[in-house]
Amino acid sequence: MTTIPPILARVPGIALAAGIALVGGACELRVYNETEATAGSDTHTSEATTDGDVPEVCLRYVACLKEIDGEAGAEADATHGANGSCWQGDETAAAECLALCDAQLRNFAAAFPDIAACDDEGIVSDVEFEIGEAVFDPIDPFLPPVYRKLEDGGTMTVVRGGQGLLMLPFALRGKNFVITEDPNDWDNPRMPNVDMWVDIDGHNVGFGGHFARLNNYSVGFYPLNDGMDTLEHMYIAIIVPDAIADPQTLTGQPGTVHIQLNTFGEPAAIRELEFVVAPEIQGF
Structure with a gap:
């Protein structure tokens, strides 16, 4: 045995x-x-x-x-x-x-x-989702951000948010999964959640040898009413770790984001793509 x-x-x-x-x-x-x-x-x-x-x-x-x-x-x-x-x-x-x-x-x-x-290959899930970036207004960071799909190998901007923290704002869009009426109903077992990690070359100073990692992190989705049943979670704020003394060293560095989306009644859906940190930190 x-x-x-x-x-x-x-x-x-x-x-x-x-x-x-x-x-x-x-x-x-x-x-x-x-x-x-x-x-x-x-x-x-x-x-x-x-x-x-x-x-x-x-x-x-x-x-x-x-x-x-x-x-x-x-x-x-x-x-x-x-x-x-x-x-x-x-x-x-x-x-x-x-x-x-x-x-x-x-x-x-x-x-x-x-x-x-x-062998776990070929497990079928109806869930579809893609990884995006929440794009903030460079003049007024308090304005609602807009969604931009993150292409494999594309740039991802480090942003100074309204609270003054530097973050990578990863957004999600998808379809074919259960959401709750209240996107803030965190204790509802039907609430989607993610297991996620981000790596950036030379800066993986966090838990598990990653730049950042989230486990069982609830994400509330809203329907876009775009006629295609698209659901959106505007962004997950991946905060730049305090251990990185000079955030400017992040710019231009290659990175990887891995997201496992867990939804009610389906096997997990997983996406992973490469990105490059944009050459300038917005609002810094």
Whole structure:
């Protein structure tokens, strides 16, 4: 039997590793409505429970775990497998089960790359999203910023915000996932969140050897009403660490941003791209 690394060795079916968030999503724009859900409306059900289907990621998770540890795999089959208890309850319970499957399959794929059953390639998510930049007015930083898509290899500006802090303002746009009626309802399990890290050459002085890192960071999306069901989170402020004594040394440096978007009822969606810090710091 293959030995399970300590970080993965707490079950049922191996515990969720620290920092992994619940995930999920949908096939069309759906705003979760507390009133309708309480009244029993099925308008806002998640894909995790549609027609009683068991998510493929959970079938793969169970098969993988059986290869690693037969006893733990049998336990996981009873909960997350084809006839598991996960799919006998409500959509929130099903989404939480899917989240564990998705996070753990990714963990196992990294820990046991030689076990074919643990391959996490090809997991399908309906979620779409892109990474952008919030562009602030250089004269008045208190004016609402506007969205600009960040192309791979494009420039990203360090901005002095209204509070006086230097930041990289990463924006998000996407579709096909659940959002909440109140984008500030942080405790709602349907609230999207991100696991994210940013690297900048020569400046990775933060946690885990990154320039900056966020785990399970809630992001409230708003519908743009653009006729294409686009959702937007204007920006995530990645603050320049205090350990960087001279922020000017950031300018012109290449960087990488990696974002895993976790939404209700879907496997996580991941984007990563390269960028270059703009030659001037705005407002500095």
